[in-house]
Amino acid sequence: ELHGKVLANIEEVRARGARTIVVAEEGDSSVDAFADVVFRVPPVPTLYAPLLTVVPLQIFACELAGVKGLDVDQPRNLAKSVTVE
Secondary structure, three states: OHHHHHHHHHHHHHHOOOOOEEEEEOOOOOOHHHOOEEEEEOOOOHHHHHHHHHHHHHHHHHHHHHHOOOOOOOOOOOOOOOOOO
16 A cells, blocks of 8 residues: 555656656566666565665765755755645
8 A cells, every 4th residue: 555655656746847766676667657767676674674775865865965066954945744644
């Protein structure tokens, strides 16, 4: 169920013109249609998945912001959002 929601979120972001980088487990081809770039990672226990995916993406985002000359401590267009299901 969560996987479908994530795909819907990616689709919504792309509809607004964003380019997407997706991290997916090896063998998960369902994300290919929704991503500009796909990084494949081996399947790991759920407890360890954030270490394999989120932390490297945060480092990547920080480095990319630095290359683009953006201040990571002063993000543009940041808005508070509340979603109720």
